[in-house]
Amino acid sequence: MxxxxxxxxxxxxxxxxxxxxxxxxxxxxxxxxxxxxxxxxxxxxxxxxxxxxxxxxxxxxxxxxxxxxxxxxxxxxxxxxxxxxxxxxxxxxxxxxxxxxxxxxxxxxxxxxxxxxxxxxxxxxxxxxxxxxxxxxxxVPVLALGPDYYQAMKSDRRNLLKRKLKKAAALRYEECAGLPEHLVARVHELYLNTYHKAELKFEKLTREYFVNTSALSHYLLFFLEDELIGFTQLIGKGPQLVNRYVGLDYAKSNDYGLYFAMFIRAVDFGIREGFAEIELGATAYEFKRILGARQDxxxxxxxxxxxxxxxxxxxxxxxxxxxxxxxx
CATH class of the missing domain: 3.40.630 (Aminopeptidase)
Structure with missing residues (x-):
């Protein structure tokens, strides 16, 4: 019973x-x-x-x-x-x-x-x-990672990713274990930009979400001079890495191809840290197919x-x- x-x-x-x-x-x-x-x-x-x-x-x-x-x-x-x-x-x-x-x-x-x-x-x-x-x-786009990820990729796609990343080279890029307290408000603001832009809306995160999940997360941060204009929240355990949320200042990020650079950097992070797979999130399928993700x-x-x-x-x-x- x-x-x-x-x-x-x-x-x-x-x-x-x-x-x-x-x-x-x-x-x-x-x-x-x-x-x-x-x-x-x-x-x-x-x-x-x-x-x-x-x-x-x-x-x-x-x-x-x-x-x-x-x-x-x-x-x-x-x-x-x-x-x-x-x-x-x-x-x-x-x-x-x-x-x-x-x-x-x-x-x-x-x-x-x-x-x-x-x-x-x-x-x-x-x-x-x-x-x-x-x-x-x-x-859900899921990408298999490994030290030979780029070597196994077709040269035209590899060159495309290099061009995408080069376009964002003028931005300052940082990685953080957790989210620095002084950036919480800005990260939430950038998240809301993507929330309001999305066609499908379900939950709406609060500032407290980014505080509460900070200890579980790694953040990829992108600055234009001293202004944060993009972030990626990553959560990983064992062989799995999850691209959880992103946020952008669309008025400034488009000139640098930042959206694409954020995913390339997430892939680089996953390879370097030894993850076997990364979930890339259920959006922007065309670019994630270019990265080589399967669709689960x-x-x-x-x-x-x-x-x-x-x-x-x-x-x-x-x-x-x-x-x-x-x-x-």
């Missing part, structure tokens, strides 16, 4: 081998992202902990995943209380331990107490979730507690999948 505890914080050792593990989840949770509540379902069988599933709850607008346009505007009034297994900021969903139909069915009973729209975000294609509508999520697919799953609305949700699956513009 299964028993489930609803925890405010993850059990000790939660996802301890993942870059975005328990420490990251708690740092994010403590940063006070507006409109989100977090928790963890700990599933026990015969008093033995077998599964830990992180969840979040939010008000979800049906048009969230749509590109800007008339359809997005026309569906803006439809919203649900969303109870979702996964993490709002992590590209890949993680459940620790057993993931069986029995376990997920028990978790779903608890999810229905949190919201009317149930979801699983960023998982594989074959989660045992009968009755849920599967929808393709954004693929993700799937989201949805079920409404109202049978009629759930049937309609299945018919509207394309509304929940990424648009062509988001996959460029």
């Amino acid at each position: 299964l028993r489930i505890k609803d925890l405010a914080v993850p059990p000790e050792g939660f996802l301890q081998d993942e870059p975005e593990g328990g420490d990251f989840y708690q740092a994010l949770q403590a940063s006070g992202i507006d409109g989100f509540r977090f928790g963890y379902f700990a599933v026990y069988r015969a008093d033995r902990l077998v599964t830990v599933a992180p969840y979040f709850v939010m008000d979800f607008r049906l048009n969230t995943l749509l590109p800007n346009g008339w359809l997005k505007r026309s569906l803006s009034w439809i919203r649900f209380k969303l109870a979702c297994i996964g993490n709002p900021t992590a590209d890949f969903g993680r459940i620790q331990g057993e993931v069986s139909a029995e376990i997920l069915a028990a978790i779903n009973v608890e999810l229905t107490k949190k919201g009317s729209l149930l979801a699983y975000k960023g998982f594989g294609k074959d989660l045992p979730l009968p009755g849920f509508a599967p929808a393709m999520g954004l693929p 697919p993700t799937w989201n799953y949805y079920q409404h507690t109202n049978p009629l609305l759930n049937w309609i949700l299945g018919k509207l699956r394309s509304v929940l999948e990424p648009s062509e513009s988001e996959l460029r």
Whole structure:
């Protein structure tokens, strides 16, 4: 027989081998992202902990995943209380331990107490979730690293990356373990530039996020003279490195090709520090393909507690999948 505890914080050792593990989840949770509540379902069988599933709850607008346009505007009034297994900021969903139909069915009973729209975000294609509508999520570009990364690349692509990096040569480049306190406000300002520019908006980070995750992070910093105009936040553990967030001053960065230089520098950092792979983030797919990244697919799953609305949700699956513009 299964028993489930609803925890405010993850059990000790939660996802301890993942870059975005328990420490990251708690740092994010403590940063006070507006409109989100977090928790963890700990599933026990015969008093033995077998599964830990992180969840979040939010008000979800049906048009969230749509590109800007008339359809997005026309569906803006439809919203649900969303109870979702996964993490709002992590590209890949993680459940620790057993993931069986029995376990997920028990978790779903608890999810229905949190919201009317149930979801699983960023998982594989074959989660045992009968009755849920599967929808393709954004693929995650993942790049294999190694000391021979550049040597194995075709010469035309290698020369392209050299030109991109040369264009940013006038900028001062620094690496920091953690985020210096005096740069927190500026980093948050640059992050907001990218947030407002993005077509798809989900969570909106606070300044506290960058403070709370500082000890987990490395920062790549780009200065025009003495002004910070771009940053990359990297979080790594074991063989995996994650390109977590970037921020730019678009009015000044474009002249230096900074966006592209930031990813090249992240790759260089990953190679030098001995990481086997780097997640590059689910945006700007064309350039990440040039870098050699593969596209790891993700799937989201949805079920409404109202049978009629759930049937309609299945018919509207394309509304929940990424648009062509988001996959460029």
